[in-house]
Amino acid sequence: MTPHAPTLYFPAPRAQQFCSQCGERLTRLIPPDDNRERDVCEHCGAVHYQNPRNVVGVLPVWGDKILLCRRAIEPRYNKWTLPAGFMELGETTAQGAMRETQEEAGAQIELGPLYTIIDVPHAEQVHFFYFANVLSEDLYPGPESLEARFFREDEIPWDELAFRTIKSTLEHYVADRKSGTFPIRYYEIPDPYPK
Ligand SMILES: [Zn+2]
The missing domain is CATH 2.20.70.10 (Ubiquitin Ligase Nedd4; Chain: W;)
Incomplete structure (x- = not known):
């Protein structure tokens, strides 16, 4: 990482x-x-x-490609991310993940199973990523994204990803694709600058 x-x-x-x-x-x-x-x-x-805040998002799959968005906002302006953001009051994690996908990519999706649950204690956050099937190639990225596009596995911009939770979720996905099984992955991102 x-x-x-x-x-x-x-x-x-x-x-x-x-x-x-x-x-x-x-x-x-x-x-x-x-x-x-x-x-x-x-x-x-x-x-x-x-108390910690929840970040909810999706790993959107379209055939052998995945959907990423290039951020139009700080932090990590211009870096690539999975559609994700802070959960709002009154919604479920699944609803939040779908809302963020709509806002950031304008993609039509069908939500799949939960895939990664990531504790990020030094950032006071917990991140949840669901699988999503993309239903149409048409994307309508919103103001938080400079663009949204599909990447084959060998095109993933590993050095241009916005966050470690994004990178590690994609790393698990690439590894799990080899076996074709995608168990829930629960882990922690350690503090890069421990006190
Ligand atoms: Zn008071």
């Missing part, structure tokens, strides 16, 4: 400075009966928990 390819889609959420309930300044402390630091409002008592 490329050690310097980032895993973040956007900068990690930073601690809030002010209470979203009363507007007072927050204090970083370990609340009673807790075991780690939280952003606490000493004025109204609210504890502002922060």
Whole structure:
């Protein structure tokens, strides 16, 4: 794996400075009966928990080709990615993966089974990639993509991929294609800059 390819889609959420309930300044402390630091409002008592975010996407397959999008947004502008993005409130992981495919590639797909589940603790994220059958060659990439196109296995731009979760998902796919079986792959992306 490329050690310097980032895993973040956007900068990690930073601690809030002010209470979203009363507007007072927050204090970083370990609340009673807790075991780690939280952003606490000493004025109204609210504890502002922060938890990992889910990134959901697809590995879209069209015959012997896969679909990639070239990013029109930072970070990793101009790099290639699988259609993926942050899950929204009120949707399932599968719905989020389909929505992102529509937004980034404008591709007609039929969602397949879950394939990779990737813990990225240093980025405070968990990534989920589903298989998808592409139903039509017609693509209508949205404003987040410079272009969307199909790649044969030997055309995959390995050095121009946006994120390590994308690269490792594609690496598993290429390896699993040899055996024709695609079990769920669950793994962790380690911190490239451990503290
Ligand atoms: Zn407050």
